[in-house]
Amino acid sequence: MGSTRRRFTDEYKAEAVGFVIEGNRSIAEVARNIGVHEMTLGKWVKKERDARAAAVPADAPLIESERSELIRLRAELKDRDAENAELRMQVEFAKKVATWFAKEKQ
Structure with a gap:
């Protein structure tokens, strides 16, 4: 059925x-x-x-709402890129500190 x-x-x-x-x-x-x-x-x-x-x-040209969304998304991307760069610097610093401590222990 x-x-x-x-x-x-x-x-x-x-x-x-x-x-x-x-x-x-x-x-x-x-x-x-x-x-x-x-x-x-x-x-x-x-x-x-x-x-x-x-x-x-x-x-095609953007309408006003699309243009404002594009501006918002670009600003958000810029903020995220800056945040990622900061995190990469922290990782590199942590690697250097870990290497330094490893050499100290030997």
Whole structure:
């Protein structure tokens, strides 16, 4: 006794995805409201977002929110790079101290 699989029209999927993307609502909330499993709706949303991303040319100008996110991410990367450099210096210092102590013990 197999279960029957529900089928959804492309229009239904597009409207459900629109609730998430254009409506700025969570996948879980929309899935609950329309009676679809979260994973199913999540796949529809991912497919649409991937299609939209592929439709935008790589050299297209950034919109303001993308530009601000890029600035934020670059600043975050700079901070992380500085933190990594500091940690590398600490590791090198610890190696030198360990070498010095090892020579002292001999």
